[in-house]
Amino acid sequence: MIGSLKGIIEHKQPPGLLLDVNGVGYEVQLPMSSFFRLPECGQSIRLYTHLVVRDDAHLLFGFTHEVERTLFRELIKANGVGPKLAQTILSGMSAEELVGSVEREDISALIKLPGVGRKTAERLVVELKDRLAGWANSVGLERDHQDLLSESAPAPAPSFNRIKQEAIEALEALGYANKQAQKVVKQVATEAMSVELVIRESLRSMM
Template sequence: MIGRLRGTLLEKQPPELLIEVNGIGYEVQMPMSCFYELPNVGEEAIIYTHFVVREDAQLLYGFNTVKERALFREVIKANGVGPKLGLGILSGMTAGQFVQCVEREDISTLVKLPGVGKKTAERLVVEMKDRLKGWSAGDLFTPHTDAAPIDVPEAEGADSAEEEAVSALLALGYKPAQASKVVSQVFKSGMSAEQVIRESLKSMV
């Protein structure tokens, strides 16, 4: 079991990153709510991981804190919710929003997430309501999750930022037409891919 990685960030292609630890590069997928808080490429990062072994792949999912990882593990315990869907859920809304949706039985908001139909949303509420009792929403994710988009040293080209944002949304489970439409609606000149992704996700919940 790989539970924690400490190393140098080599690449950031939302929602995936490449981190080098003692000469070995690990590909890790992260919810966008965690991805926003990563340091810049070339800097050191500490990532708490959840390791998934399938017949056709070995996958690492990463988080900034143990608490974030714990919530992910609770989410994927729900019937019919696998790691990929869990990634999409915790990218489409902050942890606080998710906990509130479950507590309030807000099915209408949950079904806006990629891959979450009415039945899945209902299962999430029923199965997680008791398990999430006592969770402090403010402690689940870093306090900057809902902050203004971060500044980046160099602005990306419009085409590359938009294309990277669309690719990230597709990886999270959104349909091509939906991803392209929302990205074109929120994109403004000078925005980085991460900023476009952040605004796109916020506009769909």
């Protein structure tokens, strides 16, 4: 098991990156909550990781904070929740929001996430409620999306069209339909925004 990686960000394209670790490039998929915290390309970072081994691929998921990896591992223990869906859930909700929704049995919040129907949401509440009890007060969960939105965004890319296209592609990778992704990006995107901020606002508007 690869528990963590420390290296230089060689390339990043939401929701993944290429991490150079002593000359070896690791392709890592991240929930957008972690992706938003990444430094710029060329800078060093340590990621907590979880390796998923399948017959057709080895998938490496990364997290900027260990608590998010722990939540990811709790999610994939639930029946019907695979790693890609867990990534989508942690992209659409902060750790604090997810724990709060489970504790409050807020099914309506969970079913807004792509791939999460009512049965899956109910199953998540039943299976996670006891395991996540007390987390909000004991593990120092990360700030929610509203706090993240107040931070300075990276400098926008030169092409506004490219920014919108990358945001749409990232939302599709997280499970949103192309038409839905195009519609929400068109609604929230402005020329002053970076691709990360467009994705962030798009996810927030769909919650």
